Amino acid sequence: MSQRITSRIPGTSQLRARAAVLALGLGVSTAVGAGVAVAADAKPSAVSLSSAAAASVQEQAAAQAKAAQTKSKAAAAQAKAKKAAAKPAAAKKASSWVDPVAKYKLSASFAQAGNLWSSTHSGQDFAVSSGTKVVAAHGGTVVKTGGNGAGDGPAYGNAVVIKHSNGTYSQYAHLSRIDVKAGQVVKTGQRIALSGNTGNSSGPHLHFEIRTSANYGSAVDPVAFLRSKGLSL
Numbered sequence: 479m480s481q482r483i484t485s486r487i488p489g490t491s492q493l494r495a496r497a498a499v500l501a502l503g504l505g506v507s508t509a510v511g512a513g514v515a516v517a518a519d520a521k522p523s524a525v526s527l528s529s530a531a532a533a534s535v536q537e538q539a540a541a542q543a544k545a546a547q548t549k550s551k552a553a554a555a556q557a558k559a560k561k562a563a564a565k566p567a568a569a570k571k572a573s574s575w576v577d578p579v580a581k582y583k584l585s586a587s588f589a590q591a592g593n594l595w596s597s598t599h600s601g602q603d604f605a606v607s608s609g610t611k612v613v614a615a616h617g618g619t620v621v622k623t624g625g626n627g628a629g630d631g632p633a634y635g636n637a638v639v640i641k642h643s644n645g646t647y648s649q650y651a652h653l654s655r656i657d658v659k660a661g662q663v664v665k666t667g668q669r670i671a672l673s674g675n676t677g678n679s680s681g682p683h684l685h686f687e688i689r690t691s692a693n694y695g696s697a698v699d700p701v702a703f704l705r706s707k708g709l710s711l
Contacts, residue, residue, distance in 0.1 A: 622639040652673070
């Protein structure tokens with residue numbers, strides 16, 4: 479019977495174990511080192527991206543602020559131009575003339591002949607129903623009011639005469655009611671009376687005159703006058 483003898487070299491297993499551990503450690507170190515290197519390389523890139531993003535945001539904010547400032551300046555310029563344009567318009571409105579009544583029909587005209595007048599018609603008739611609001615065709619001072627044509631004769635019935643700053647006078651006759659008194663200052667378009675059928679009248683209407691004085695006999699064509707002021711009668 480033979481005996482198999484296995485020889486062992488003392489310390490061989492320990493050496494192999496140590497080699498394996500060293501190899502494993504080297505691999506780990508290598509891997510860890512690579513990871514550190516990657517991390518070290520990645521860090522500056524991330525910082526660079528963050529800086530670029532911040533710069534982009536700042537540029538956008540600056541652009542938006544500039545655009546808002548430009549828009550604000552444009553709005554201010556537009557408001558200034560609108561205000562400047564409104565001044566002449568307001569001045570024009572303040573000096574404008576208006577129709578003495580609304581929703582009318584022109585009837586007897588200036589200088590028209592007929593048996594209703596002692597000579598020819600001295601004004602322009604606006605056919606409206608009784609009680610229609612009568613307004614000052616232009617701002618001024620009331621100089622005459624009352625029955626008997628405010629002193630111009632019974633043919634006019636109740637009447638009002640207003641003096642205007644340009645040296646002309648306007649007269650409103652055949653009124654059913656008078657709402658102003660002599661000496662009163664009135665504005666353009668302000669109600670001064672209600673239309674009627676008083677005096678020498680064949681039906682309700684407003685008799686309107688433009689005069690060069692406060693009294694009868696100085697009338698001019700009122701339609702031509704109002705049209706020269708921009709009205710389309």
